[in-house]
Amino acid sequence: MQKIITDVVVVGGGLAAMYAALSAKQQGSQVLMVCKNKIGRSGSSVVAQTVHRVAEQNDLNQELYFKHFWESGRFMGNPELIRVLISEGPKAVNYVKSLGVEFEKGIEILPNGGKITRYSCEPRKGKLLTTPVAEQVRKSSIDMIENTMVIDVIFQNGEINGIICLCNNEIFLVFTKAIILATGGFGRIFSETSNPKGITGDGQAIAARAGARLIGLEFIQFYPYRLRWPKIFDLNPAIFDQGAIFINENQERFMRNFPKAEQENRDKLAQEMFKQREVFLDLSGMSQKDLGKHPILADLVERGYGSKLKMQVTAHFSMGGIQIDSQGETDVPGLFACGECTGGIHGANRLAGSALVECAVFGPRAGRSAAIYARKKPTPRIISPILDLPSSGNDNIFSLISSLGQLMWTKSGIQRSEEDLLQCLGELNALSNHLTHLQPSSYQQWFEAQNMLQISKLIVESALVRRETRGSHLRTDYPNENSIS
Template sequence: MPSYDTHTYDVLVIGAGGAGLRAAIEASAHGVSVGLVCKSLLGKAHTVMAEGGIAAALSYVDDRDNWKVHFADTMRGGQYLNNGRMAELHAKEAPERVLELEAWGALFDRTKDGRILQRNFGGHKYPRLVHVGDRTGLEMIRTLQDHGIYQGIAVHMECTITTLLKEEGRVVGAFGYEREKGRFLVFFAKAVILATGGIGRAYKITSNSWEYTGDGHALAFHAGAELMDMEFVQFHPTGMIWPPSVRGILVTEGVRGEGGILLNNQGRRFMFDDIPALYVNQTADNEEEGWRYTQGDKNARRPPELLTRDHVARCIVREIKEGRGTAHGGVLLDISWIKKKLPHAEDHIRKKLPGMYHQFLKLADIDITRQPMEVGPTTHYIMGGIRVDADTQMATVPGLFAAGECAAGLHGANRLGGNSLSDLLVFGKRAGEYAAQFAKENKSVTISGEHLDQYSREALRYFETEGADNSFQVQADLQDMMQDLVGIVRNEADMLRAVEELKKLKERAANVRVTGNREFNPGWHTALDLQNLLTVSEAVTLAALERKESLGAHFREDYPDRDEKSGKFNIVIRKSEEGWMELRQEALPELPAELQHIINEMK
């Protein structure tokens, strides 16, 4: 059997995006040894693609903002399916985490009097997003990476984890391999933190990078942890549709925050046609008022383009389905129109949205200062994930923690833009703190060589199968199926078909044939990733079938309305003893009176 490179740490962090880096920094600060594993190169995590900003109620631009308003916005955006304690902690602690990031060297955009500048974003009542042009995620990663390296955290780049190690009823490490050479790796740890991001690569059109194959969700599920809210997949309303060179690439909500408008093929701002009752009093009813809002007028109401992402995405789908879309199946997002309002609009756009301007000019030959973009919904984020304790971020299996997109609870049925980056900071910090505490209170445990041999045999079996399929084709077929049958608009018939298709895809995935050897073999990597993609795809589909209502990002055309009775539970998934997915409905806990009072007050 193969040999193993073995490493031992007090805390092992899997994933080196914003949540993973912040968790590793915090654990290290508590005096324990920390290992950090990343699937790609350090600094290349998908967090770098987060463009709009970090949501934090600093109140530097509008002094009416505070943590209570942020809390209420988050709960309302999540359709009150959120974990109230997580939403409270997030709103209270986000400002401190942002100022901490600044102290570590992050360079945020400033107001004229030198304070941190904050911009408008969908679903947020006041200007709240701290930003660096439209490169905020990159600045966050740069800052956290530099700080983490300075602390001496051990980093293992280009490594994939395939199994979590368990002994004595708790997680005690992880098994994986080095992507470049194919060597197997064993990590022993007293606590493990999952910070692996999302599941976007289960879909055909996605803004997510290649690493987002649901690794953390699947690792936790197979280790016995519970998943929650998996039906809630967010389709960002503005991903590029055309040209093919940029298909799926995200167009930051910051474009709309700076005055960008959505137009159908008739040149009409269709977002004025459908404003939810929940937001009528906060939403502009004319173009001029919406423009004043984006320019910082405190007395104006926000434009309808800045409603929550689920609503904007469904409005775009409606225009396309009813024949008012563009030739390539999208709508137009236009920021160049502000030339009517600002004398130096082109300079303003290049200054506020430098990444957008340069990216689309170079990759698509589109000058956003002069012409609109063709956009449509793209798979962007999953609100569901590993069920964790709100305060400690520990999963339902001792020794296992999770933070960031792979953890559930904060966002409920729909995430507000900008809350993802503050989520990474707030709960990455908490995961690191409590994982370090757990490590100090528990002893190390090793795993027998027999178990390790079994894990390596499972990983290598694709070189020995007789199947005719290749892993790339199976993944493409899975992505097509999920896009068509479990996408932005769902119904029971399609999802029952998806369940049957998943059974066939599982059989094909188990028998894909990998040729060559373990070095530099993307076919092998894809075969291993497929198991995770199938696990999360099944969880999304079964949970979506179970929730017979439309709520937040989950829209069913056969149940188009929210059901006040059924919309009061989370769907929890666990692995049965036979290996099946067991689903149960779990009633939402009652909010403490003081938090309910805040929500009632803000309404």
């Protein structure tokens, strides 16, 4: 069995992972990145719309943005983490620019009067962000192992000692002083999701098994701006400033009486859309000039689909995850985390344009902290753990994962109740028991299913405990938000 020794391991290959690796390397650590796919070409980063929204360094603007951010998350976000995100946002954007990313700049006004600067790549394609950053990673002498899944952490005498890796059904070990989890969210546990393949909650499950605390798992952002037919893609919400609206199967504009209409907070908009039998995008109010700014939509209209543009609310972002402090540390010594696999910043709803800023602020912080921690630790001991692998065979794991996705979408998705959640938990336990008897041809599929089931159960348990409706967490049996005092 192959064994590797390094100072810091970064698990993941998206923006948060790359920023963390670059930061740890700058501190003088030997750094290894381990990614399930290709570094810079995997995860949600590469399909992101590139938008970074920051409040420039003006005390009043930043305070107004803080109030808007905290209120939008229904007062569930960690104030310390939010303040770090807001105060360091402008500097983080400049750092991203220094890595070769080119942004266009715009100004937006918040509902409370604050001024926000919007940075985005044009066109809004994630690879315009990830490709320049990946090039810097490859130039920096950071070691990389791709197409490899990390399946667990190794402990020695109660301390982090390494990770267990899986590549082509073969196990190998990496011994390290510090680990940074940057594996993204867990959207693939739902049958309807905008997340790419591989976003299966690996980091959250690994952290939970390692004894780290997870927070806010009941808060999942369901994205309202996804066109489902005749083509699947995410809309640019700017179209609603240009005359586009949503209508239901009765040709009613159901968001008409809401203050921000189709640009209402994502949690509220998604919930109202879910109440309709069908939702369509109506572009009849857009001028030809404005429609021309959106080539995909313009092409669909020209081809005769203008009255048939069907929308689908979809699981998009995991607000909950691994609990960290402002330096990216978990409550397990030697274990750090950053990006969407963490929780505590966004609370019960995430504002648009904040996720990529989060990566650029907390990725470097986690990398720096892990490197400083590793500097104080001796070389890890090479002691092989006892491995518990399923027997290999030809059993179908995809069927189980498909059942899991449908179960979570119908019983623990946008609307929840105690009855549905308890039924969901019972069925999840049955699926978990079934998984233990399966003999997979691909160990990776089996371990992904294990992680998805583990996180799903934690989500349902969290949703059962929160007996209220708050932000993205909608309990039909507890429709009101409890007092926040």
